[in-house]
Amino acid sequence: MAPLITPADRIFVAGHRGMAGGAICRALARAGYGELLTAPSSTLDLRDATAVENWFAEHRPTVVVLAAAKVGGIHANATYPADFLLDNLKIETQVIENAWRHGARRLLFLGSSCIYPKFAAQPIREEALLTGELEPTNAWYAIAKIAGIKLCEALRRQHGFDAISLMPTNLYGPGDNYHPTNSHVLPALIRRFHEAAERPERGLGTSVSCWGTGTPLREFLHVDDLGEACVFALEHWQPGPEDLQFLNVGTGLDLSIRELAEAVAAATGFAGTIEWDTSKPDGTPKKQLDVSRLAALGWRARIPLAEGLTATVADFRARLASGRRSAGSGRGLTLHPHTL
Template sequence: MSNTSTTPLINPSDRIFVAGHRGMAGSAICRALQRGGYDHILTATRQELDLEDAVAVRTWFEANRPEVVVLAAAKVGGIYANDTYPADFLLQNLKIQNNVIESAWRSGTRRLLFLGSSCIYPRNCPQPIKEEVLLTGPLEPTNEWYAIAKITGIKLCAALRKQYGFDAISLMPTNLYGPGDNYHPTHSHVMAALIRRFHEAREAGAPSVTCWGSGTPLREFLHADDLGEACVHALEHYSPDPSEPVQHLNVGTGVDLTIRELAERVARTVGYTGEILWDSSQPDGTPKKQLDVCRFAAYGWRARISLSEGLASTYQAFKAAHGPLERQARPSAPAR
């Protein structure tokens, strides 16, 4: 049986290493840990520790020996980036995962949390998506390289738990947005891409904005701060038995909407009143990707930030962080 004890499985005195602390997910996890009273947070910038360098990672773990590790570091991007750089997405993510997970296990880390992605699931699996459908069908071709890397991470954690008793757990978040998102013109995910596109269009007085695809795919969105709280909750309360067939938990809101509806909501939030056009010659990605979040709910966690609240605060954070943006040639906003 999974651990359902009310006694937390991590302690405020634990040294907790958050790999990828500068990213949207990692920074949110650090904030949630601090709110929870976990003050011994270890971090390392890319300049201080190259997670793709196996020797450097092993040396860092031997020197610092964290009791708890959260692996939020990854090479990420939307459809355009995934489809353009498949080898990079597969190789770099495999290196990061293998180096951190193996070094944590070998150095005596007591507990590790690996962050995956909802793209691990088959393209046309039943909806809402239950954890059990992993590896039951073909992946979405436009992001299969990233998905394969993440599936490997889940299985490595499960294998180490089964063979060596290493307390490694995995969470699969849905599409994230919030403070610290990547607003790169070609490498961003759909929410960030839409925010940037509509902001620039409003600033320029553009009569229309063209978005990728048909606008019909359905997507679910989770605010990064909800993910941060989910990670702390899982670290405190989730520890599956090695014999359980499912060794990961979905993290999401359980509610989705079409990309067309999302674009309209982003436009209203930004204050853009022009026409929204759709380029159906561009890929849509997976038709629907809504997570079943019942298993995590049984552990006492649910998302709390509504899309309206989260979108408004995210746009304010975007304006504060970026100010006027250079308008660069790029594809229209892709859906992931």
């Protein structure tokens, strides 16, 4: 079957400066798609209905990838619930509707595994959507992502708009957010273990403390694998009218938080001890996606965690060396699995 997109397409990647959007741009470039359209937030506020409509009317992309979103960890979700819901709903509705109204042939919306119920059967199949209560700590973000999925489905059903969605598991890799309170567990671990390995004179080289028992199981996908999955889906996946309009993306493998911490310690060169504060809660025992549908179409993740961690630590250290310390200090960092 011929690819559903071609190098002649004008592809707009919304959110190209984010971790996921950057990886999608890299994957598209590797696959030979040269005419990529991008618009930094300084020139196009995707929450602004008039600005987005004018941009689409001027540039007329034929393919749209929506990777832009307001994201953050537990602290950010709890502190700014209205912002997470409003900003993400605005971004999704403006981009998706204008892509349809201005003649885009195909659109890919990037969701998140947090759309699924907190107590979904493991591994989580796509059918679990809307079958139970969401995890309260990221419900605002999840509700917005569910709305985006359903908007794509509604436009396909009512207007025949070729919109598809992918739901990635926990991502890591180049361009991640290492903020001490707003980051997810893996970049938080990288920062903490790096500082413990590099600054023993501050007493950080002796031990690193993590919440819980370390037994919860989590799945991690390198962001460049996600980029390849997005290109694959754009080129090859065309669901029928009765098929699910979204697919899970992951590795199909998980590991314990204890194993993850040990792997990060090895990647950063930390030689001290890891202490587990068992007075703190563990969170959901297991969170793993069923990726059998995407595998049946012919795509699987390729980057092993050990290889991906080594590259990610190198990227983090390069960012520190270049002075891009927007993530802030790692002191006082809380490391626990609830940020997944």
